[in-house]
Amino acid sequence: MMDGQVKERIEGEITGSDVVLFMKGTPVFPQCGFSAAVVQVLNHLGVPFKGVNVLDDMSVREGIKEFSQWPTIPQLYVKGEFVGGCDIVREMFETGELGDLLNSKGIAVEA
Amino acid sequence: MNPVEQAIETKLRAAFSPEDLVVENDSHRHAGHAGSPGTGSSHFNVAMTAAAFDGLSRVDRQRRVYAVLAEELAGPVHALALRLKAPGE
Numbered sequence: 751m752m753d754g755q756v757k758e759r760i761e762g763e764i765t766g767s768d769v770v771l772f773m774k775g776t777p778v779f780p781q782c783g784f785s786a787a788v789v790q791v792l793n794h795l796g797v798p799f800k801g802v803n804v805l806d807d808m809s810v811r812e813g814i815k816e817f818s819q820w821p822t823i824p825q826l827y828v829k830g831e832f833v834g835g836c837d838i839v840r841e842m843f844e845t846g847e848l849g850d851l852l853n854s855k856g857i858a859v860e861a
Numbered sequence: 862m863n864p865v866e867q868a869i870e871t872k873l874r875a876a877f878s879p880e881d882l883v884v885e886n887d888s889h890r891h892a893g894h895a896g897s898p899g900t901g902s903s904h905f906n907v908a909m910t911a912a913a914f915d916g917l918s919r920v921d922r923q924r925r926v927y928a929v930l931a932e933e934l935a936g937p938v939h940a941l942a943l944r945l946k947a948p949g950e
Contacts, residue, residue, distance in 0.1 A: 783891075784940065820920075821927050821934045822941065837943050838919045 756813040764827045768857055769799035772814045773824040777801040784836040785824045791843045796860030797852060829855045865902035865937050869930060876929040877911040880948055891940070903939040915947040 764770050769792065775781030777789050777799070792799050804811035804823055815821050818832050826833040828851065833839065842848035849859045862870075863886050870884045885906040907926070914922045922945040927934060934941065 784942075819924065821931075832920065834920050834923070838923065841919065841944075 752809070752813040752816050756809045757817065759810065760813055760817050763800065763802050764830050767800035768829055768855070769797055769852075770802060770827045771799050771824055772802045772804055772810075772827075774803070774805050776803050781805060782823070784822075787836050788824045788826060788839050791839055791848070794860075795843075795849060795852065797857060828852065828857070863902055865933060866905065869905060869907065869933060869938075872929050872933075873907065873909060873926070877909065877913045877925075879909045879911040881908070881910040883908045887940075887942070898937075898939060900937060902937045904942075905938060905940070906942045906944075908944040910946045910948055910950075912948055914945055917947075919945070 763772075771777070771785075771788055771792065773780060773782070773785035773788065775785055777793075780786035780789050789801070802810065804814060811823070814823070814825060818825050820832070820835065822835050824836055824839075826835070826839055833848075833851070834842070839848060842851065852859050866884055866886045870882065873879065873882055873884070883906075885908075886902070887904040887906050888901045891904045909926075913925070917925070923943055926941075926943055926945065930938070930941065
């Protein structure tokens with residue numbers, strides 16, 4: 751079970767920025783190909799986002815899986831809402847749904 | 862076939878009776894990168910078409926698959942790329 755402090759920290763991250771990516775590594779130096787792929791999509795759309803490096807904190811790395819009921823990293827949140835992992839972000843980018851979702855939440859995209 | 866790959870395929874067939882299922886062991890492409898266990902059973906790609914996914918969101922589809930493969934994900938499987946479709950998509 752995740753302790754209350756970790757849950758609070760995660761909630762703070764997902765409500766503290768419009769677009770939050772829980773990832774391995776940082777937006778500049780992703781340390782996993784799946785995290786890198788999502789960073790690339792967000793950069794392509796010109797969307798500012800907060801990267802949370804789960805490798806910095808084992809409790810967040812495990813806690814976010816339980817919090818989202820999702821067993822893998824990366825995980826993308828938009829306005830506090832779980833969007834999905836790498837497969838979903840890539841698919842939604844390809845179909846244009848990701849841009850539409852961001853727009854519908856009032857977040858400007860470039861492409 | 863790799864035993865983990867075999868387990869993934871058997872469990873998915875039993876749970877979803879898919880119209881189409883391809884399980885691919887992608888572990889060799891990740892051997893040696895940071896965090897890769899180098900077991901040869903760490904990275905898999907799954908493409909599956911199943912009627913069970915009809916009407917479910919992308920997130921719900923993947924959660925269904927993650928639930929069926931919980932044991933593998935808690936064990937040897939480090940990454941699982943999923944392409945999940947309902948028939949006709």
